[in-house]
Amino acid sequence: MTGIFRFEILSQDGAARAGLITTSRGKIRTPAFIPVGTAATVKAMHPETVKALGADIVLANTYHLMLRPGAERIAMLGGLHSFMNWPWPILTDSGGFQVMSLAKLRKLDENGVTFQSHIDGTRYVLTPERAMEIQDLLGSDIAMQFDECVRLPCAEAEARRAMNLSLRWAEQSKAAFVAKPGCALFGIVQGGAAGAMRIESAKALADMGFDGYALGGLAVGEPRMVMLAMIECVLPWIPCAKPRYLMGVGTPDDLLESVRRGIDMFDCVLPTRAGRHGLAYTRSGRLNLRNARHADDPSPVDSLSSSAAARNYSRAYLHHLVKAGEILGMMLLTEINLAYYQDFMQDIRRAIAAGRFTDFCDAAKTAWRTGETSGKLDA
């Protein structure tokens, strides 16, 4: 691997920024949407198609991969990029979030978390040091600090305890991080729904110094305005020359409103999960292909899409595939959604570069209202 990890801001429009992250495995155009490849596969997609649709980077989950097939095994097989046939950048989370949401019999203390695999009950320990080691074994290009994420709403004392623990784990993660040229470690701002606590977390992380900063523990049940308020609180306190990553978000409208406030990176299962459940994201809003009104509709999902899947198959056929539970339905709708998300990010980047981001937001929101739904998905 060669080169260094760096971030350049190419243009700004209000608080919105368009930029470029350079890693040893390739460049990432920002604002970036990162498709989720949980178990070393973006579900129902060939990796080369994910790339062709415009993704510069994918996310893989430390929790899932440490359980199956195992980080040491992936390292022995040449690393995650080779394993999943994706030679471009990979961001790995630290496992903390999924330990909380998926694992059984969790026991958390100052050192880390002991838990049982949700697959076979095997006992594991995850500490800041082990989370860093696993991400190094995987060959991550952007690693995340180990943190504790609480569900919202959450008592302030509980949020404070988790925030402070996450700060101590941030220091330990940084100390344990195996720095390689062109690779990065991001800190994660916690603090629940309390602005003051979020700011405290952001300032402490900024003092430690990370290659990028994430907002964690959002989009976990709180009202959307809380999420946007937390972004507004936090961003002034993290170094503006570093990439800002909003984890686990979101709907197209969430992306617009977060970019408007200065976010550079997103990941979310929404386009892929929705595709497996019969939902299509389009410029005219969201379509539910399960709906019987599509049964006789010969029109494609979007005749102007960059995605062949959106142009070449009728809504009637997609409706049929979804109703019949056919895998091709999941394949085509996942592709349609990832194409929509990546085209949307490209349009956002162009709008920022042209200084017309506000107009772009207005036009996108108007267009969503012409379709079946508002373009938002609450599930």
Added chain:
Amino acid sequence: MTGIFRFEILSQDGAARAGLITTSRGKIRTPAFIPVGTAATVKAMHPETVKALGADIVLANTYHLMLRPGAERIAMLGGLHSFMNWPWPILTDSGGFQVMSLAKLRKLDENGVTFQSHIDGTRYVLTPERAMEIQDLLGSDIAMQFDECVRLPCAEAEARRAMNLSLRWAEQSKAAFVAKPGCALFGIVQGGAAGAMRIESAKALADMGFDGYALGGLAVGEPRMVMLAMIECVLPWIPCAKPRYLMGVGTPDDLLESVRRGIDMFDCVLPTRAGRHGLAYTRSGRLNLRNARHADDPSPVDSLSSSAAARNYSRAYLHHLVKAGEILGMMLLTEINLAYYQDFMQDIRRAIAAGRFTDFCDAAKTAWRTGETSGKLDA
């Protein structure tokens, strides 16, 4: 649609024949393997990939499509080719076999079958006339007569009754068939495991005159030698200038032995179904990717395959995908298997053309024994 349906035998090697079927939607190289696209999709495959792997034709099931989404709906949407985005030839079965194996509360009489949908219990009637109408609505290039297929073993009286009924339905099917230029109707030889009855059926169908002749009711539980014996009985009695289609068969070894006896066409769910269950067909025999011995194996399924899926992903990764129940595992293994089957048919055609079919059979069987299993799958 233009042109006429025709079959040319280009070369023979013993009883094995290599030829070319011309339909209005394209040519079919024989011996041909027809991937099964039950519900208007070859499961887990993009149609353009099915074509790229070498398929000249796919099969679609009348029974499944009449139930969902409905033949009249498909016709209104422009026909099955447009519906499933497959502009090349399509063979449709007549529904008879699946009514027997899938439908609930069947009632069979001289006129046809009354049954309930296995999906929602709706009552349907299928007669020779309706089976022809449905295949016409779908826009089939090769339609099959309506027949009754019995499970083997079967009492001789029962096999005779079904065979005679199938012959009457053959006449009715032929009378009801909507002939279009470049499209064909095939008769189906029945008669259980009794050679004399099979010959009687074949002679009667040959007298009626069809565009091609199928052997039905085989590979339904009988020993493989019975199937091969039935082929040997029947083929001398059907016009040698017409294509001969062995329905629902089979393993690579079944294909070899049937081609050796003069069969020109096959369809089978085996490569696609096996792919969805973790099995890969290769020149070195069958691999079960579920097997733990693949967990650390960095080698591809077949580095010399024409399929990128067989060359570019490790056995370790495929094992992981299969164990994790990932859709990509089904996609890649289905592709690997269809590529193997189509390459195999191409090799068979070349071997026949070169007059070295027997040597090819010996070499293929020897190569299968070098792998994990014998290349045969009994499931």
